[in-house]
Amino acid sequence: MSSIPRSTMAAIDSLSLYLPLHEIEVLDKRLTARTATIDLETGDLSNPRKGSNIQVYMTGYSVHFKRVRTSIEGFNQAADYVAVSVSSKLLEGNYFAGITLETISQVMSLIDSFGVIKVSPDVFLAARVRDVDIRLDCDPQHFGCQDFQQVIGFHKKALATRYEAIGRAYQAKSNQGFEVSSRKGATQRHPYIKIYNKAVELEHNSATFFDSHLAGKKPSSIVRIEATLKNTGMMRHFGLLQRGEQPTLATLLTKTEDELMKVINNVHGHYFNPEFSVPVLRDSIKEAEKKVQKLTSRMFALIDVFFKAYPDGDILDYQELVESVFQPTKNERVLHKKLAEVVFIEYTDEQEKRAQSQTLDPNPDTPSMALFWRNVHLEIKASEDARATKVQRQKYLEHLMKQKPQGDHTDAIS
Numbered sequence: 001m002s003s004i005p006r007s008t009m010a011a012i013d014s015l016s017l018y019l020p021l022h023e024i025e026v027l028d029k030r031l032t033a034r035t036a037t038i039d040l041e042t043g044d045l046s047n048p049r050k051g052s053n054i055q056v057y058m059t060g061y062s063v064h065f066k067r068v069r070t071s072i073e074g075f076n077q078a079a080d081y082v083a084v085s086v087s088s089k090l091l092e093g094n095y096f097a098g099i100t101l102e103t104i105s106q107v108m109s110l111i112d113s114f115g116v117i118k119v120s121p122d123v124f125l126a127a128r129v130r131d132v133d134i135r136l137d138c139d140p141q142h143f144g145c146q147d148f149q150q151v152i153g154f155h156k157k158a159l160a161t162r163y164e165a166i167g168r169a170y171q172a173k174s175n176q177g178f179e180v181s182s183r184k185g186a187t188q189r190h191p192y193i194k195i196y197n198k199a200v201e202l203e204h205n206s207a208t209f210f211d212s213h214l215a216g217k218k219p220s221s222i223v224r225i226e227a228t229l230k231n232t233g234m235m236r237h238f239g240l241l242q243r244g245e246q247p248t249l250a251t252l253l254t255k256t257e258d259e260l261m262k263v264i265n266n267v268h269g270h271y272f273n274p275e276f277s278v279p280v281l282r283d284s285i286k287e288a289e290k291k292v293q294k295l296t297s298r299m300f301a302l303i304d305v306f307f308k309a310y311p312d313g314d315i316l317d318y319q320e321l322v323e324s325v326f327q328p329t330k331n332e333r334v335l336h337k338k339l340a341e342v343v344f345i346e347y348t349d350e351q352e353k354r355a356q357s358q359t360l361d362p363n364p365d366t367p368s369m370a371l372f373w374r375n376v377h378l379e380i381k382a383s384e385d386a387r388a389t390k391v392q393r394q395k396y397l398e399h400l401m402k403q404k405p406q407g408d409h410t411d412a413i414s
Helices: 088-097 104-113 121-126 148-158 161-166 198-205 207-213 232-237 249-253 257-271 287-309 315-326 333-357 367-382 390-401
Strands: 010-020 036-039 054-058 061-071 079-087 128-138 167-172 175-180 192-197 223-229
Touching: 010 088, 010 121, 010 249, 010 257, 061 088, 079 088, 079 104, 088 104, 088 207, 104 121, 104 287, 121 249, 121 287, 121 315, 128 249, 128 257, 148 167, 148 175, 148 192, 161 167, 175 198, 192 198, 192 257, 198 207, 198 223, 223 257, 249 315, 287 315, 287 333, 315 333
Parallel strands: 036 061
Antiparallel strands: 010 079, 010 128, 054 061, 061 079, 128 223, 167 175, 175 192, 192 223
């Protein structure tokens, strides 16, 4: 049996999304039939999978919609929301990519196709999130093990004595793994984490999805680690949200793989002794080059979403959206604004050329782009001092942007 490409970095696997009722259009009137009153920070009733008004069934998975009334952090007055369950399964054949800025337009398009609600991209991206699952797919060798049974043994041995009562191993043919706490009863003191055999889970518990969307291709990385952060407090405690950041979808989508990896490490390290902590996977790409590439590529992903929602949008509209989604610091705003302008011009020029040649090539990486990144690599190699401090890195990135690359955000300067 063939295998899909290996994923060795962290990504968002699923979350619950809360869309303000007054900012969306309800197309399916079943959403007006019942409203549950809950506390978004602590109430399990907010989970759209529990007592949902509407459940849309797809091949191998389903999506839940639930109307709830709640007050949220920073607002005392309760308001109505539509809670939506969002998971990587909505990406179907692209399942292992996870929920990212590059894949979110596919999620939005599918939800729109259900005919339950109509929501604009900016409202979708600004929606509050809860019940966030972050995952990492890796090999047994990542833990110094030869196979998955050794991975289970590794975690049995590594679990701190005080948590042994809430740690459980599963070694059945259809369910192999190790978990601590429970998804339902997870708290900041006892977060839920599960390490399991993803190939076994797909074949035995997600067989319809596996056969229909992944063509029966087993993942080559069989170890999956999943950590669940139920509310804003847990997101802040374990490092998913920094001071001043709001728990919105846009905030999560701007997180780098390294930042998500640190969250996995923080939850894993909460239970397992330090000598057994998850090794941090390091990218071989130079740090400054990597950040520039992520910044430009994520802005290119965002501009696709932008033009689908606003076909007649101009450069100022796009710059405004970039600032809203990426929320750059005061020191980063000039760079983000300049890069947004470059991306907008390069993107629209490229679309014009494609229209003229009647060629549809979805890959923005042209030969000139490849040459640009080669030059970036050479300049970075020759200028180590330019990345010595945050201020110097920012000046260096601004210098690179003047060369007008075609190509993405992150919290790109850190």
